[in-house]
Amino acid sequence: MDENKKSNSTPRRNFIKNASIASLGITIVPRHVLGGVGFTAPSDKLFVAGIGVGGKGESDIKSFADSGKAEIAFLCDVDDRRAASSRARFPKAKYYKDWRVMLEKEHKHFDAVSISTPDHNHASPAIAAMKLNKHVYVQKPLTHDIYEARKLTEAAEKYDVVTQMGNQGASNNGTRLMSEWYDAGLIGEIQEVYCWTDRPVWPQGIPWPKTSAPIPGELDWDLWLGTAPYKDYVGGLVPFNWRGWWDYGTGALGDMGCHLVEVPVRVLNLKYPKNVQCSVGSVYVDEFKRGYFPDGCPPSSHVTMTFPKTDKTQGDIKLHWMDGGIQPARPEELDPNEVFGDGGNGVLFIGTKGKMMCGTYSENPQLLPTSKTEKTTVAQKYDRVEGQANGHYKQWVEAALAGPGKKEVSSPFSVAGPLTETLLIANLAIRGFDVRKERSGGGYDYPGRYIEMLWDSKNMRVTNFEEANQFVKRNYRDGYTL
Helix, strand or coil, X not given: CCHHHHCXXXXXXXXXXXXXXXXXXXXXXXXXXXXXXXXXXXXXXXXXXXXXXXXHHHHHHHHHHHCCCEEEEEEECXXXXXXXXXXXXXXXXXXXXXXXXXXXXXXXXXXXXXXXXXXXXXXXXXXXXXXXXXXXXXXXXXXXXXXXXXXXXXXXXXXXXXXXXXXXXXXXXXXXXXXXXXXXXXXXXXXXXXXXXXXXXXXXXXXXXCCCCCCCCCECHHHHHCCCCCCCCCCCCXXXXXXXXXXXXCHHHHHHHHHHXXXXXXXXXXXXXXXXXXXXXXXXXXXXXXXXXXXXXXXXXXXXXXXXXXXXXXXXXXXXXXXXXXXXXXXXXXXXXXXXXXXXXXXXXXECCCEXXXXXXXXXXXXXXXXXXXXXXXXXXXXXXXXXXXXXXHHHHHHHHHCCCCCCCCCCHHHHHHHHHHHHHHHHHHHHHCCCEECCCCCXXXXXXXXCEEEEXXXXXXXXXXXXHHHCCCCCCCCCCC
Protein backbone atom coordinates (compact mmCIF):
# COMPACT_ATOMS: atom_id res chain seq x y z
CA MET A 1 0.00 0.00 0.00
CA ASP A 2 1.15 3.55 -0.76
CA GLU A 3 2.54 5.08 2.43
CA ASN A 4 0.60 8.26 1.65
CA LYS A 5 -2.65 6.28 1.81
CA LYS A 6 -1.72 4.65 5.12
CA SER A 7 -1.57 7.98 6.92
CA ASN A 8 -5.32 8.46 6.65
CA SER A 9 -6.40 4.94 7.71
CA THR A 10 -5.61 4.74 11.41
CA PRO A 11 -6.91 1.40 12.78
CA ARG A 12 -9.34 1.29 15.69
CA ARG A 13 -6.62 0.03 17.99
CA ASN A 14 -4.95 3.45 17.67
CA PHE A 15 -8.10 5.25 18.76
CA ILE A 16 -7.03 5.68 22.39
CA LYS A 17 -3.63 6.96 21.32
CA ASN A 18 -5.34 9.63 19.27
CA ALA A 19 -7.70 10.68 22.02
CA SER A 20 -5.54 13.71 22.77
CA ILE A 21 -8.10 15.69 20.80
CA ALA A 22 -10.14 15.74 23.98
CA SER A 23 -7.66 18.28 25.31
CA LEU A 24 -9.12 20.71 22.75
CA GLY A 25 -12.50 20.49 24.40
CA ILE A 26 -13.88 18.68 21.33
CA THR A 27 -15.89 15.57 22.09
CA ILE A 28 -16.54 14.42 18.49
CA VAL A 29 -13.80 12.25 17.03
CA PRO A 30 -12.51 13.09 13.52
CA ARG A 31 -13.85 10.77 10.85
CA HIS A 32 -10.52 9.40 9.63
CA VAL A 33 -9.60 8.15 13.13
CA LEU A 34 -12.50 5.69 12.94
CA GLY A 35 -12.11 4.35 9.47
CA GLY A 36 -10.39 6.31 6.71
CA VAL A 37 -11.58 8.60 3.94
CA GLY A 38 -15.28 8.19 3.27
CA PHE A 39 -16.10 6.58 6.63
CA THR A 40 -19.32 7.96 8.12
CA ALA A 41 -18.63 8.69 11.75
CA PRO A 42 -21.52 8.76 14.23
CA SER A 43 -21.19 12.53 14.38
CA ASP A 44 -21.15 12.91 10.58
CA LYS A 45 -18.93 15.95 11.06
CA LEU A 46 -15.99 17.03 8.96
CA PHE A 47 -13.13 18.35 11.10
CA VAL A 48 -11.57 21.36 9.36
CA ALA A 49 -8.29 23.20 9.95
CA GLY A 50 -8.24 26.77 8.65
CA ILE A 51 -5.00 28.32 7.32
CA GLY A 52 -5.47 32.05 6.94
CA VAL A 53 -8.55 32.81 9.02
CA GLY A 54 -9.06 36.55 8.70
CA GLY A 55 -11.14 38.34 6.08
CA LYS A 56 -12.21 35.89 3.38
CA GLY A 57 -10.70 33.05 5.39
CA GLU A 58 -13.02 33.87 8.27
CA SER A 59 -16.09 33.89 6.04
CA ASP A 60 -15.00 30.59 4.47
CA ILE A 61 -14.69 28.67 7.71
CA LYS A 62 -17.90 30.26 9.01
CA SER A 63 -19.67 29.00 5.89
CA PHE A 64 -18.33 25.49 6.48
CA ALA A 65 -19.54 25.59 10.08
CA ASP A 66 -22.91 27.01 8.98
CA SER A 67 -23.44 23.89 6.87
CA GLY A 68 -24.08 22.08 10.15
CA LYS A 69 -21.77 19.31 9.02
CA ALA A 70 -18.32 20.74 9.80
CA GLU A 71 -16.40 21.38 13.00
CA ILE A 72 -13.70 24.06 12.92
CA ALA A 73 -11.02 22.26 14.92
CA PHE A 74 -7.85 24.31 14.27
CA LEU A 75 -6.99 27.86 13.28
CA CYS A 76 -3.72 29.13 11.80
CA ASP A 77 -2.74 32.67 10.89
CA VAL A 78 0.49 34.65 10.82
CA ASP A 79 -1.29 37.79 12.05
CA ASP A 80 -2.99 37.74 15.44
CA ARG A 81 -5.02 40.83 14.51
CA ARG A 82 -6.56 39.08 11.50
CA ALA A 83 -7.21 35.91 13.46
CA ALA A 84 -8.91 37.58 16.43
CA SER A 85 -12.47 37.39 15.13
CA SER A 86 -12.22 33.72 14.13
CA ARG A 87 -10.63 32.85 17.47
CA ALA A 88 -13.56 34.49 19.23
CA ARG A 89 -16.06 32.73 16.97
CA PHE A 90 -14.42 29.29 17.41
CA PRO A 91 -12.98 29.37 20.95
CA LYS A 92 -12.48 25.58 21.10
CA ALA A 93 -10.22 25.58 18.04
CA LYS A 94 -6.52 25.37 18.85
CA TYR A 95 -4.50 28.22 17.34
CA TYR A 96 -1.18 28.13 15.47
CA LYS A 97 0.87 30.69 13.58
CA ASP A 98 2.92 28.31 11.39
CA TRP A 99 0.89 25.93 9.21
CA ARG A 100 3.86 23.57 8.99
CA VAL A 101 3.87 23.10 12.74
CA MET A 102 0.10 22.63 12.80
CA LEU A 103 0.18 19.95 10.10
CA GLU A 104 3.04 18.11 11.76
CA LYS A 105 1.53 18.11 15.24
CA GLU A 106 -2.19 17.86 14.55
CA HIS A 107 -2.71 16.05 11.25
CA LYS A 108 -4.28 13.06 13.01
CA HIS A 109 -6.96 15.29 14.47
CA PHE A 110 -8.63 16.77 11.39
CA ASP A 111 -9.99 15.64 8.03
CA ALA A 112 -9.75 18.69 5.80
CA VAL A 113 -7.95 22.00 5.33
CA SER A 114 -9.21 25.39 4.16
CA ILE A 115 -6.53 27.76 2.80
CA SER A 116 -7.18 31.48 2.43
CA THR A 117 -3.75 33.09 2.55
CA PRO A 118 -2.29 35.56 0.04
CA ASP A 119 -1.80 33.93 -3.37
CA HIS A 120 1.90 33.16 -2.97
CA ASN A 121 1.22 30.92 0.02
CA HIS A 122 -1.57 28.76 -1.44
CA ALA A 123 0.35 25.92 -3.06
CA SER A 124 2.79 24.86 -0.33
CA PRO A 125 0.23 24.14 2.43
CA ALA A 126 -2.20 22.65 -0.11
CA ILE A 127 0.36 20.14 -1.38
CA ALA A 128 1.45 19.31 2.17
CA ALA A 129 -2.15 18.72 3.26
CA MET A 130 -2.94 16.51 0.26
CA LYS A 131 0.15 14.41 0.97
CA LEU A 132 -1.46 13.75 4.35
CA ASN A 133 -4.62 12.73 2.49
CA LYS A 134 -6.59 15.74 3.68
CA HIS A 135 -9.41 17.17 1.62
CA VAL A 136 -8.57 20.74 0.63
CA TYR A 137 -10.48 23.93 -0.14
CA VAL A 138 -8.24 26.70 -1.56
CA GLN A 139 -9.26 30.27 -2.24
CA LYS A 140 -8.96 31.67 -5.75
CA PRO A 141 -6.73 31.87 -7.61
CA LEU A 142 -5.67 28.32 -6.87
CA THR A 143 -1.97 29.23 -7.07
CA HIS A 144 0.47 32.03 -7.70
CA ASP A 145 2.45 30.30 -10.46
CA ILE A 146 1.65 28.08 -13.45
CA TYR A 147 3.90 25.27 -12.20
CA GLU A 148 2.05 25.22 -8.89
CA ALA A 149 -1.35 24.94 -10.56
CA ARG A 150 -0.17 21.92 -12.54
CA LYS A 151 1.28 20.27 -9.44
CA LEU A 152 -1.89 20.78 -7.39
CA THR A 153 -3.98 19.32 -10.20
CA GLU A 154 -1.73 16.25 -10.29
CA ALA A 155 -1.64 15.91 -6.50
CA ALA A 156 -5.43 15.95 -6.18
CA GLU A 157 -5.61 12.93 -8.45
CA LYS A 158 -2.61 11.16 -6.92
CA TYR A 159 -3.80 11.42 -3.32
CA ASP A 160 -7.48 10.92 -4.18
CA VAL A 161 -8.93 13.70 -2.03
CA VAL A 162 -11.92 16.01 -2.45
CA THR A 163 -10.86 19.45 -3.66
CA GLN A 164 -12.59 22.75 -4.33
CA MET A 165 -11.38 26.22 -5.33
CA GLY A 166 -13.10 29.20 -3.73
CA ASN A 167 -14.65 30.67 -6.87
CA GLN A 168 -18.16 30.30 -5.51
CA GLY A 169 -19.78 31.60 -8.69
CA ALA A 170 -18.94 28.21 -10.22
CA SER A 171 -21.92 26.90 -8.22
CA ASN A 172 -24.34 29.54 -9.52
CA ASN A 173 -27.13 28.76 -11.96
CA GLY A 174 -25.96 31.40 -14.46
CA THR A 175 -23.14 29.41 -16.02
CA ARG A 176 -25.37 26.36 -16.31
CA LEU A 177 -28.20 28.33 -17.94
CA MET A 178 -25.81 29.96 -20.42
CA SER A 179 -24.42 26.51 -21.24
CA GLU A 180 -27.96 25.35 -21.97
CA TRP A 181 -28.61 28.38 -24.19
CA TYR A 182 -25.43 27.76 -26.11
CA ASP A 183 -25.98 24.00 -26.40
CA ALA A 184 -29.50 24.71 -27.74
CA GLY A 185 -27.96 26.79 -30.53
CA LEU A 186 -29.63 30.06 -29.49
CA ILE A 187 -26.65 32.25 -30.35
CA GLY A 188 -25.00 30.02 -32.95
CA GLU A 189 -21.29 29.31 -33.01
CA ILE A 190 -19.06 31.40 -30.71
CA GLN A 191 -15.74 32.66 -31.96
CA GLU A 192 -15.04 35.51 -29.55
CA VAL A 193 -15.58 36.18 -25.84
CA TYR A 194 -14.84 39.27 -23.74
CA CYS A 195 -14.28 39.30 -19.95
CA TRP A 196 -13.66 42.57 -18.12
CA THR A 197 -13.30 44.04 -14.64
CA ASP A 198 -12.97 47.39 -12.92
CA ARG A 199 -10.22 45.97 -10.70
CA PRO A 200 -7.70 46.87 -9.37
CA VAL A 201 -9.20 48.60 -6.37
CA TRP A 202 -5.82 48.49 -4.60
CA PRO A 203 -2.59 50.42 -5.34
CA GLN A 204 -1.08 49.14 -8.59
CA GLY A 205 1.24 50.48 -11.27
CA ILE A 206 3.44 52.16 -8.66
CA PRO A 207 7.08 51.70 -7.59
CA TRP A 208 7.96 49.57 -4.57
CA PRO A 209 8.25 51.84 -1.48
CA LYS A 210 11.76 53.03 -0.82
CA THR A 211 11.47 53.07 2.97
CA SER A 212 10.68 50.20 5.30
CA ALA A 213 8.33 50.39 8.28
CA PRO A 214 8.23 48.81 11.74
CA ILE A 215 6.74 45.31 11.71
CA PRO A 216 3.51 45.17 13.76
CA GLY A 217 4.02 43.11 16.89
CA GLU A 218 1.09 40.81 16.09
CA LEU A 219 2.46 39.91 12.64
CA ASP A 220 5.11 37.28 11.96
CA TRP A 221 6.57 38.88 8.84
CA ASP A 222 8.88 36.00 7.98
CA LEU A 223 5.97 33.54 8.00
CA TRP A 224 3.85 35.96 5.97
CA LEU A 225 6.58 36.10 3.29
CA GLY A 226 6.53 32.30 3.12
CA THR A 227 7.60 31.24 -0.37
CA ALA A 228 8.49 34.77 -1.50
CA PRO A 229 12.00 36.30 -1.44
CA TYR A 230 12.85 38.20 1.71
CA LYS A 231 12.14 41.94 1.69
CA ASP A 232 11.88 44.44 4.51
CA TYR A 233 8.35 45.12 5.70
CA VAL A 234 6.65 48.17 4.18
CA GLY A 235 3.56 49.95 5.41
CA GLY A 236 0.18 49.38 3.79
CA LEU A 237 1.01 45.98 2.27
CA VAL A 238 -0.93 43.85 4.78
CA PRO A 239 -3.72 42.79 4.86
CA PHE A 240 -4.95 43.57 1.31
CA ASN A 241 -2.63 45.66 -0.83
CA TRP A 242 -0.24 42.79 -1.60
CA ARG A 243 -2.45 41.90 -4.59
CA GLY A 244 -0.70 44.31 -6.96
CA TRP A 245 2.86 43.05 -6.31
CA TRP A 246 4.18 40.11 -8.35
CA ASP A 247 6.01 38.50 -5.43
CA TYR A 248 2.72 37.93 -3.61
CA GLY A 249 -0.30 38.59 -5.80
CA THR A 250 -1.61 37.92 -9.28
CA GLY A 251 -3.28 41.26 -9.94
CA ALA A 252 -6.77 41.77 -11.31
CA LEU A 253 -6.59 38.50 -13.25
CA GLY A 254 -6.03 36.49 -10.09
CA ASP A 255 -8.65 38.38 -8.14
CA MET A 256 -11.50 38.38 -10.66
CA GLY A 257 -10.49 36.04 -13.49
CA CYS A 258 -11.58 32.92 -11.61
CA HIS A 259 -15.08 34.42 -11.37
CA LEU A 260 -15.33 35.74 -14.93
CA VAL A 261 -13.20 33.53 -17.19
CA GLU A 262 -14.72 30.48 -15.47
CA VAL A 263 -17.92 31.16 -17.44
CA PRO A 264 -16.55 30.74 -21.01
CA VAL A 265 -14.23 27.94 -19.88
CA ARG A 266 -17.26 25.97 -18.68
CA VAL A 267 -19.68 26.95 -21.47
CA LEU A 268 -17.18 26.17 -24.26
CA ASN A 269 -15.14 23.47 -22.47
CA LEU A 270 -11.94 25.43 -23.08
CA LYS A 271 -8.61 23.88 -22.12
CA TYR A 272 -5.21 25.61 -22.36
CA PRO A 273 -4.60 28.55 -24.74
CA LYS A 274 -2.10 28.08 -27.53
CA ASN A 275 -0.97 31.69 -27.77
CA VAL A 276 -1.30 34.96 -25.88
CA GLN A 277 -0.61 38.63 -26.54
CA CYS A 278 -1.18 41.76 -24.51
CA SER A 279 -0.99 45.49 -24.20
CA VAL A 280 -0.74 47.24 -20.85
CA GLY A 281 -1.33 50.72 -19.49
CA SER A 282 1.68 52.77 -18.45
CA VAL A 283 2.00 55.46 -15.79
CA TYR A 284 3.68 58.82 -15.65
CA VAL A 285 7.13 58.46 -14.13
CA ASP A 286 7.66 62.22 -14.27
CA GLU A 287 6.32 65.14 -16.26
CA PHE A 288 7.86 63.98 -19.52
CA LYS A 289 8.18 60.18 -19.34
CA ARG A 290 5.82 57.24 -19.11
CA GLY A 291 7.00 53.93 -17.74
CA TYR A 292 6.38 50.60 -16.02
CA PHE A 293 7.45 49.23 -12.66
CA PRO A 294 8.52 45.56 -12.86
CA ASP A 295 7.85 44.79 -9.16
CA GLY A 296 4.12 45.18 -9.65
CA CYS A 297 1.20 44.74 -12.02
CA PRO A 298 0.38 47.53 -14.49
CA PRO A 299 -2.61 49.82 -13.88
CA SER A 300 -4.56 48.21 -16.74
CA SER A 301 -4.19 45.52 -19.38
CA HIS A 302 -5.83 43.93 -22.39
CA VAL A 303 -4.86 40.30 -23.00
CA THR A 304 -5.99 38.18 -25.94
CA MET A 305 -5.70 34.38 -25.78
CA THR A 306 -6.43 31.89 -28.54
CA PHE A 307 -7.90 28.54 -27.50
CA PRO A 308 -7.89 25.56 -29.85
CA LYS A 309 -11.09 23.90 -31.01
CA THR A 310 -12.99 21.87 -28.40
CA ASP A 311 -15.83 19.37 -28.54
CA LYS A 312 -18.21 22.35 -28.17
CA THR A 313 -16.74 24.70 -30.81
CA GLN A 314 -16.21 24.52 -34.55
CA GLY A 315 -12.84 26.23 -34.44
CA ASP A 316 -10.49 28.39 -32.39
CA ILE A 317 -11.85 30.79 -29.77
CA LYS A 318 -10.49 34.25 -29.07
CA LEU A 319 -10.87 35.26 -25.43
CA HIS A 320 -10.21 38.88 -24.43
CA TRP A 321 -9.39 39.88 -20.86
CA MET A 322 -9.61 43.58 -19.92
CA ASP A 323 -8.94 45.16 -16.54
CA GLY A 324 -8.36 48.56 -15.00
CA GLY A 325 -11.77 49.76 -16.17
CA ILE A 326 -11.25 48.93 -19.86
CA GLN A 327 -14.39 47.49 -21.47
CA PRO A 328 -15.31 46.18 -24.91
CA ALA A 329 -17.62 48.20 -27.13
CA ARG A 330 -21.24 48.04 -26.01
CA PRO A 331 -23.30 45.60 -28.06
CA GLU A 332 -25.69 47.36 -30.41
CA GLU A 333 -28.48 45.15 -29.03
CA LEU A 334 -28.29 46.94 -25.66
CA ASP A 335 -30.46 49.99 -25.12
CA PRO A 336 -28.41 53.12 -24.30
CA ASN A 337 -29.32 53.09 -20.60
CA GLU A 338 -29.10 49.34 -20.01
CA VAL A 339 -26.24 48.13 -17.82
CA PHE A 340 -23.48 46.29 -19.66
CA GLY A 341 -22.57 43.19 -17.63
CA ASP A 342 -23.01 44.33 -14.05
CA GLY A 343 -21.41 47.71 -14.70
CA GLY A 344 -17.86 47.19 -13.47
CA ASN A 345 -17.49 43.56 -14.55
CA GLY A 346 -18.94 41.24 -17.13
CA VAL A 347 -18.72 38.51 -19.75
CA LEU A 348 -19.90 38.86 -23.35
CA PHE A 349 -20.28 35.97 -25.81
CA ILE A 350 -20.46 36.86 -29.50
CA GLY A 351 -22.05 34.18 -31.64
CA THR A 352 -22.94 33.83 -35.29
CA LYS A 353 -26.68 34.10 -34.49
CA GLY A 354 -26.70 36.29 -31.38
CA LYS A 355 -25.05 37.36 -28.16
CA MET A 356 -25.35 36.71 -24.44
CA MET A 357 -23.82 38.29 -21.36
CA CYS A 358 -23.66 38.06 -17.56
CA GLY A 359 -22.10 39.80 -14.59
CA THR A 360 -19.72 38.62 -11.88
CA TYR A 361 -20.24 35.04 -10.66
CA SER A 362 -22.32 34.45 -13.84
CA GLU A 363 -25.14 36.41 -12.22
CA ASN A 364 -27.99 37.95 -14.23
CA PRO A 365 -27.42 35.99 -17.47
CA GLN A 366 -29.07 37.72 -20.43
CA LEU A 367 -29.70 36.99 -24.06
CA LEU A 368 -29.36 40.09 -26.23
CA PRO A 369 -31.50 42.02 -26.75
CA THR A 370 -32.45 41.47 -23.11
CA SER A 371 -36.14 41.26 -24.03
CA LYS A 372 -35.37 37.77 -25.36
CA THR A 373 -34.41 36.42 -21.96
CA GLU A 374 -37.83 36.16 -20.36
CA LYS A 375 -39.39 34.85 -23.58
CA THR A 376 -36.89 32.00 -23.98
CA THR A 377 -37.22 28.59 -22.40
CA VAL A 378 -34.84 25.66 -22.88
CA ALA A 379 -34.80 22.25 -21.27
CA GLN A 380 -32.64 21.94 -18.15
CA LYS A 381 -29.56 19.92 -19.02
CA TYR A 382 -27.20 20.57 -16.13
CA ASP A 383 -27.84 19.88 -12.44
CA ARG A 384 -28.12 22.93 -10.17
CA VAL A 385 -26.30 23.35 -6.86
CA GLU A 386 -28.50 23.79 -3.83
CA GLY A 387 -27.94 27.29 -2.49
CA GLN A 388 -25.92 28.27 -5.57
CA ALA A 389 -22.86 30.37 -4.56
CA ASN A 390 -23.70 30.03 -0.86
CA GLY A 391 -23.98 26.28 -1.36
CA HIS A 392 -20.43 26.07 -2.73
CA TYR A 393 -19.10 25.52 0.79
CA LYS A 394 -21.65 22.95 1.91
CA GLN A 395 -21.15 21.13 -1.40
CA TRP A 396 -17.46 20.59 -0.58
CA VAL A 397 -18.18 19.57 3.01
CA GLU A 398 -20.74 17.00 1.93
CA ALA A 399 -18.49 15.65 -0.83
CA ALA A 400 -15.62 15.27 1.65
CA LEU A 401 -17.93 13.47 4.10
CA ALA A 402 -19.10 11.12 1.35
CA GLY A 403 -15.56 10.39 0.17
CA PRO A 404 -13.75 10.86 -3.16
CA GLY A 405 -15.81 10.16 -6.25
CA LYS A 406 -19.13 9.95 -4.39
CA LYS A 407 -20.45 13.51 -4.93
CA GLU A 408 -19.64 16.19 -7.47
CA VAL A 409 -18.18 19.59 -6.64
CA SER A 410 -18.31 22.63 -8.89
CA SER A 411 -14.64 23.58 -8.96
CA PRO A 412 -12.43 20.54 -8.27
CA PHE A 413 -8.74 20.98 -8.99
CA SER A 414 -9.19 18.99 -12.21
CA VAL A 415 -11.16 22.05 -13.41
CA ALA A 416 -9.73 24.81 -11.20
CA GLY A 417 -6.11 23.91 -11.99
CA PRO A 418 -6.34 24.39 -15.77
CA LEU A 419 -8.52 27.49 -15.27
CA THR A 420 -5.89 29.00 -12.98
CA GLU A 421 -3.13 28.09 -15.42
CA THR A 422 -5.02 29.95 -18.16
CA LEU A 423 -5.16 33.10 -16.05
CA LEU A 424 -1.50 32.83 -15.14
CA ILE A 425 -0.54 32.35 -18.80
CA ALA A 426 -2.22 35.71 -19.40
CA ASN A 427 -0.16 37.14 -16.53
CA LEU A 428 2.92 35.60 -18.14
CA ALA A 429 2.34 37.82 -21.16
CA ILE A 430 1.79 40.86 -18.93
CA ARG A 431 5.03 40.23 -17.04
CA GLY A 432 6.92 39.36 -20.21
CA PHE A 433 5.82 42.67 -21.68
CA ASP A 434 8.08 44.43 -19.18
CA VAL A 435 11.16 42.20 -19.52
CA ARG A 436 13.94 44.63 -20.30
CA LYS A 437 17.46 44.41 -21.68
CA GLU A 438 19.92 47.22 -21.06
CA ARG A 439 21.41 48.80 -24.15
CA SER A 440 25.14 49.26 -24.37
CA GLY A 441 24.67 52.96 -25.03
CA GLY A 442 22.13 53.43 -22.25
CA GLY A 443 18.42 52.85 -21.96
CA TYR A 444 16.49 49.61 -22.42
CA ASP A 445 14.97 47.38 -25.05
CA TYR A 446 11.77 45.42 -24.39
CA PRO A 447 11.84 42.31 -26.63
CA GLY A 448 8.63 40.86 -25.14
CA ARG A 449 6.42 43.73 -26.24
CA TYR A 450 4.19 43.62 -29.26
CA ILE A 451 4.74 39.90 -29.97
CA GLU A 452 2.43 36.89 -29.79
CA MET A 453 3.79 34.41 -27.27
CA LEU A 454 3.36 30.78 -28.31
CA TRP A 455 2.45 28.48 -25.42
CA ASP A 456 3.43 24.82 -25.09
CA SER A 457 0.93 23.62 -22.48
CA LYS A 458 2.42 20.11 -22.15
CA ASN A 459 5.83 21.45 -21.17
CA MET A 460 4.57 24.69 -19.56
CA ARG A 461 6.76 27.06 -21.52
CA VAL A 462 6.72 29.87 -24.05
CA THR A 463 8.48 28.57 -27.16
CA ASN A 464 9.36 31.86 -28.85
CA PHE A 465 10.40 34.13 -25.96
CA GLU A 466 12.56 32.31 -23.44
CA GLU A 467 12.82 35.23 -21.02
CA ALA A 468 9.12 34.88 -20.12
CA ASN A 469 9.64 31.35 -18.80
CA GLN A 470 11.35 32.66 -15.67
CA PHE A 471 7.85 33.44 -14.37
CA VAL A 472 6.43 29.92 -14.82
CA LYS A 473 7.90 28.71 -11.53
CA ARG A 474 9.24 30.83 -8.71
CA ASN A 475 12.39 30.18 -6.69
CA TYR A 476 11.17 29.05 -3.27
CA ARG A 477 12.67 30.08 0.03
CA ASP A 478 14.04 27.27 2.18
CA GLY A 479 11.30 25.53 4.08
CA TYR A 480 8.54 26.26 1.56
CA THR A 481 9.29 24.16 -1.50
CA LEU A 482 6.59 21.97 -2.98
